[in-house]
Amino acid sequence: MKKLILVFMFFSIVSNAQQDAQYTQYMYNTIEVNPAYAGSRGALSVFGLYRTQWIGLDGAPETSTFSVNTPLKNSDLGLGVSLVNDKIGPTVENTLSVDLSYTIPTSESWNLSFGIKGTANLFNIDINKLSYEDQDDPQFQNLKNKFSPNVGAGIYYHSDRAYIGLSVPNFIETNRYDSDDVAIFKEKINYYLIAGYVFNLDRLEYIKFKPALMTKMVEGAPLQVDVSGNFMFNDKFVLGLAYRWSASVSAMAGFQVTKGMYIGYGYDHETTQLRKYNSGSHEIFLRFEFFNNYNKMISPRFF
Numbered sequence: 281m282k283k284l285i286l287v288f289m290f291f292s293i294v295s296n297a298q299q300d301a302q303y304t305q306y307m308y309n310t311i312e313v314n315p316a317y318a319g320s321r322g323a324l325s326v327f328g329l330y331r332t333q334w335i336g337l338d339g340a341p342e343t344s345t346f347s348v349n350t351p352l353k354n355s356d357l358g359l360g361v362s363l364v365n366d367k368i369g370p371t372v373e374n375t376l377s378v379d380l381s382y383t384i385p386t387s388e389s390w391n392l393s394f395g396i397k398g399t400a401n402l403f404n405i406d407i408n409k410l411s412y413e414d415q416d417d418p419q420f421q422n423l424k425n426k427f428s429p430n431v432g433a434g435i436y437y438h439s440d441r442a443y444i445g446l447s448v449p450n451f452i453e454t455n456r457y458d459s460d461d462v463a464i465f466k467e468k469i470n471y472y473l474i475a476g477y478v479f480n481l482d483r484l485e486y487i488k489f490k491p492a493l494m495t496k497m498v499e500g501a502p503l504q505v506d507v508s509g510n511f512m513f514n515d516k517f518v519l520g521l522a523y524r525w526s527a528s529v530s531a532m533a534g535f536q537v538t539k540g541m542y543i544g545y546g547y548d549h550e551t552t553q554l555r556k557y558n559s560g561s562h563e564i565f566l567r568f569e570f571f572n573n574y575n576k577m578i579s580p581r582f583f
Contacts, residue, residue: 300449300470300496301343301366303331304522304530304546304563306506307492307583311349311360313472314447315379316395316436319351319358321569323540329565334550334558339369345565349379356383358393374402377449381436389439397432397449401467428454428467443583444475471497478582488512490582508532512582518544527552528561540569 303309309329310317327347334340349360360379365372381395403426434447454467476492489511496504503525510520510532518534528551534544548561 301331301341301345301364302496302504302524303329303343303345304506304524304548304561305329305532305544305565306474306494307476307490307508307510308542308544308565308567309345309347310436310445310474310583311347311362311379312345312364312377313449313470313494313496314395314434314436314445314474315360315377315397315432315449316381316393316434316445316447317358318349318360318379318381318395319383320381320391320393320436320438321349322351324348324350324570326568326570327565328567329563331561331563333548333561334554335560335562337554337558340558342367357381358383358395370406372404372406376400386437391438393436393438395434395436395447397434399430399432399450401428401430401454402426403428428452430454430467434472440478442475442477445473447472447474468498468500476583486514488582492583502526510534510582522546524548540571542567542569 300313303312306313309327311327325348327345329343329345331343332340333342344365345362347360347362349358351358358379358381360381362377362379364375364377366375367373377397377399379395379397381393383391383393386392430450430452432447432449432451434445434449436443436445438444448469448471450467450469453469473495474493476490478488478490481487481489489509492508492510494506504527505525506522508520508522508530510518512518516536518532520532522530522532524530528548530546530548532544532546534542536542544565544567546563548563549555550558550560
């Protein structure tokens, strides 16, 4: 049964719209979907994440992410670099991105940032992990690493307590492994809307609550809606829940170890029929931030 599901997953990838890697703790990994986020935290931010999805299911998605972003001294520019390794069944995708943002202050509290993203993508299919009837099928012959560049853009309107952003990380639809002008894999354009707000639940600001939203739209796939709510206690501990529409429910926890170090964990429980064949998904990340005289953060940011 597990092998049957693996084959189903693969043909879902090659016959339908390919979506970007998904994250439960998307609110801490914003730069992957919106280049305008680069430098917005006012510090040199180093971020690493590992996600393993659908534990117990052969060939299930596995994602590793590493990124660095920072504001540039004495300017309104921000710079970011990120690397994503995404494995699904017989496919391996490596993506290197460079982000550049420009921020315009619109008031004492709010800033409007614009960003552009340049991406280099390397995609590979290991046909040895597939069982197919026609061994001479030309679609499965000479499959090698496929390189494709791309560009994206985004806007990000934010303050210390709220944000909203719109972005398209990849503007170019890429056909991969063409055979007689028929693509067996096609990367579609992904559209993102993100938003969040931080509420103080007591006068001393000991307890904070942040609801957040991310919606992702791509042609040929259902609209993905992620909603979450996180509580922060004493600027140290974070507990929260999330729901991915018609897909999963999640629990999240985080701890501000030091001023510059934060660790977070998320667990997903599948709500689709796949829950019968796996024991959930795990996600863990670590963020280091370095401050200096020109970019100070008075208290830990919630996003």
